[in-house]
Amino acid sequence: MSNDEKKIENVNVPTEEVKEATEVAREEVVPEIKEVEAKSEKAAKAEEVPSMDDFKDELDASLKKINRGDTVDCKVESVSDTEIVVSFGYSADGVIKREQLILEKDEQIADRYKVGDELTCLVEKRADKNGNVVLSHRKAKMTVAWSELEKKFEAKEKFTVKISEVVKGGLIAKLDGVRAFMPASMASNSFVEDLNEFVGKELLVEIKDFDRSARKVIISHKEVAKELADKAREEFFATVQAGDEFKGTVKKLMNFGAFVDLGATDGLLHVNEMSWRRLKHPSELVKAGDNIEVIILNVDKEKQKISLKLKNIEDNPWDTLDTKYVKGEVYEGEVVRLADFGAFVRLEEGVEGLVHISEISVKHIETPASALKVGEKVKVKVLSLDKENQKIGLSIKATMDNYEKPVKRNSPKKKKEEDVLKFTTNEEATTSMASILKDLDLKLED
Structure with missing residues (x-):
């Protein structure tokens, strides 16, 4: 072993520090390696030769011919406030302006059209100044709509429309861009005072007149409404009976009472069934449009007529008549009506008695009007009481000072x-x- 080797052997390097250094080096190198690989992959793709399918699509797009009036299938690529851009397999994109879209008044384009939507459009112009094809979605839909409406007219088919506006003489419904007119006389099977009540509503209609060349479509709800009303009325009279309670709307006032709309039919609420007190006219108690609760009084199923009375009518004063009035006693009343045969005197609200002409005065009189006038306060004596039939016989002359009781004489x-x-x-x-x-x-x- 050489001296240098011995020196190296004697160097003591901590193991943990070595690991840390290794990790740091790896973190710095790996991203660089990935970046190099990505660039290599991108370059490789760029060098790839287009497939036959790619060439075919490009060729078809360049060779595809379009003409004004053609119908094409499109896909929405972008949406803005003023237009949408579509693709339809052509070398240029298509542009559809707001006025050529199907939108309600003040409706935003983005609320109706979304990226990815598939549309059928009509070619308006092969190229605008920017080279884009000018398209119309509205006209394409109208073309289809006219064909569909013609089929419905020939088949006398009923379908639902939504009323969009009121115009002079009637209503308008838009059917995929086609404006259909409904005359006011065909909006309902009964008189309608304000046509605005139909705006925004969906109605079942049928086409009464159709002329594609004149761009005319006349629709009607009247016959359909009558059919529905007749069916509802039949079902109503099949089950209704006296005593049933309903909520209704006062429809029309007449001198003799009020007609109340019960939904399936109208019922008559006579003025005498509105209150126990005498009413000169129904308007003293109700008015058109009032919502009221009524009880079925009588049902004529054959003639399909209903008579009503108010549910919350006050207590009948005739029920307690015998506790308030006694035969032979004198009371004060008011003359409320005059007839040839006598005068009607009101004792209280809802209770009136008859003073016969012979019981008005001790002197002979030609007519009740010669001795009495409406509104006059008089004293009357009760001659008879008929609680069951709600009749009271009264006398004025029996309360007079110079009155002599008649003597019974033999013949x-x-x-x-x-x-x-x-x-x-x-x-x-x-x-x-x-x-x-x-x-x-x-x-x-x-």
Whole structure:
């Protein structure tokens, strides 16, 4: 062993330090190695010869011919605020401007179209100033839509549309870019005061008139609405019965009552069934558009008619009539109506009695109006009470100071018989039974 070797052998190097140095060196070298490998791989790919499929795609794209009016299948590559860019296997990209897209008013392009979406478009121009093909998605959809609408018209098919706006004389529904017109008279099977209630709603319709060359499509909901209403009405009358409770909407007011929409049909709420007090007009209690709760009073299934009464009508004052009014007693009331045969006097809300013309005055009168007027306060005496039939007989003249109670008198015929057969004990009488018999004998002899 040489002296140099002995010196090396005697050097004591710590094992841990050696490991650390090795790791550091590896960390510095490995990234460089990976970078070199990546560059080599990239260079190798660059040097690769394109495959036959690649050549075929490029060749097809360069040789593909398009003409104005052609329909092409596209794929969305990018979306902006004003347009979308699509590819369709052509040497140039396609551009679709906002006005050639299918959008609602104020709708953003990005809300409707996404990258990767597949569209069918119509070629508008082979190249713009930038070399891009100008396309229209709206016109392509319209072309298809017109064909579909023609088929629906010929087949008399019913389909659903969404009403987009109100125009003069009717409504508009857009069908993939095609504007279909619905006249106001065809919007419903009943009168509609405000067509705006249909905007945004979906309606089942059928095409009544179609002319592709004139770009005219007339649609109607009226017949469909009638069919649906008839079916709903039949189902309603098959199950409804008196006493059923419903929530309805006051539809129309008449002098005699209110028509209430129950959904499947309308019912009549007569003015007398609205309150126990007398109403001059239904408008005193309800108005059109009010939501009310009603009870079925009567059902005519054959004529499909319904009569109603209010559910929350106040308590019937006639139920406690005998606790408030007594025959023979005098009360104060108000004249509310005059008729040829007498006057109606209100004793309280919901309770009215009749004063016959013969019970108005101790003097003879031609008409009730000659002695009374509506709104006048009068005293009346109860002559009769009929709680069951809700009738009260009243008298005004019976409360007057100069009123004399009529005396019950026998008829003249009956009085004559009594004069003959009755024995009198009056001292002033001069005729006896004997004289009567004598007179009879004399008459017989004659």
